[in-house]
Amino acid sequence: MAGEIWVLGATGRVGREAVQRLRQAGTEVVAVGRDRERLTRTVPDTRAVTGSLDEVCARLAAESPAVVINTVGPFAATAPQVARACPAGTHYIDVGNELSAFESLHAMHREAAATGRTLVCGAGFGVLATESILLHLLAGEEQPSRVRIDALASVAVEPGALGEALAATIVHALRDGGREVRQGRLVPTRAGGAAERLTTPDGDAVTTAAMGSGELFAAWQASGAPSVIGASALAPTTPAARAATSAVGGLLRLPGLAGFATRRLARVTTTTARERPRRSSWGRARVEWPSGRVREGWLRTGEGMTFTADAVAEVALRLAKGEGRPGAYTPARLFGPEVALAAGAEFVA
Structure with missing residues (x-):
């Protein structure tokens, strides 16, 4: 109708x-x-x-x-x-x-x-927050040479099952591994690379690292930069976590295993609610131009969901x-x- x-x-x-x-x-x-x-x-x-x-x-x-x-x-x-x-x-x-x-x-x-x-x-949250602060920094500017965007979601956990939508996103991220834009091309990288310790305007210290995600794609399309990193606080950052992610990702590429893992993960249930870990969720962008000039900006939201x-x-x-x-x-x-x-x-x- x-x-x-x-x-x-x-x-x-x-x-x-x-x-x-x-x-x-x-x-x-x-x-x-x-x-x-x-x-x-x-x-x-x-x-x-x-x-x-x-x-x-x-x-x-x-x-x-x-x-x-x-x-x-x-x-x-x-x-x-x-x-x-x-x-x-x-x-x-x-x-x-x-x-x-x-x-x-x-x-x-x-x-x-x-x-x-x-x-x-x-x-x-992730795509809109990061591309919005990026476009805010780029307003009226020439095409940059390098861009990095970071999504720092702060999400409260509700009791109940994880759900298929979130489970599928996690499984696909593990299966696909990392991605970056280099010399104007989207290329595979190891998930969890380019780790960076950030301090938010609220004073929280959070580590983010590169992932292959919609946030990366959106930042690339918005900026046209030949070098783009899309990073997230959800990415694995320790050597052990990165190694485990790589191993699991390889297994998930076997026929039928991604669907099976998604269904099992979707049923994982938490019985207790948890407050969001930080007061704010953040989108951050850092832009560098061929001249060497650099700008950084932040966008604040409340709870990510x-x-x-x-x-x-x-x-x-x-x-x-x-x-x-x-x-x-x-x-x-x-x-x-x-x-x-x-x-x-x-x-x-």
Whole structure:
């Protein structure tokens, strides 16, 4: 139905919080999942659509909502499937951070543009925070020679199962290993390289290291720099952890093992809630130009998952109002770094 925003994975943490924000904005929302009873319990008084992902994709083609939000992992598989199922004029957003998912969606740029659709990948904390501070630093500047972005999420842990979306992101990151941009090309590296000890503006000391992720892809596209490192506080940084990551990554490339590991990891359950480890989540960017001039900047948000829900809802509302443009984009490249501010972030000198 035209005008509706569908939220796939509405019983997960980001999905249900996005539903709440969209309803508060007065938007017609459809909660989508596999279990109707769980949908009714988690997001009551909301129209529900249930079924497998294949069945939901068929419904999308028939009902033509205004916007589809995908919070269902693994995004390497679900992002292209759901985006292709969106009919002409239906916009797509996800909160993924898997490098291959970004590559798949951006390969659909011309197709999306020809059918009046906007595809937005990575409308969550890591990508939006890091590309927003990067674009803020690059405003009015020439193309840089080197860029490093760092995602320092601070996330509270809820009781319950880890969930398939997060499990798939972890498994794909382990399987794919590290990536960097060197001489204008995306090349494989060992995960956990380029480790750096950072001190946030709040005074917290956090170590980040390189990963192959959507954050790297977004920073490369935003800057055009021939040398780009995408780093995260989630990356392995000790020699033992890096060795273990390399070994596990090799095993996960065996046929069928990644799917098995994702399913098992998704069932891991915690019985106690844990507060976020730091007061703030941070996106940091360091930019160097051919002249040798260097700039560094920080972007602060609150709890990482809460910001993700705010961000994906903000992007969805803008698309529903017709403020986007056809094609495939990351959120700040589409709407500018101000979209992160609208979702509750702030730039810190």
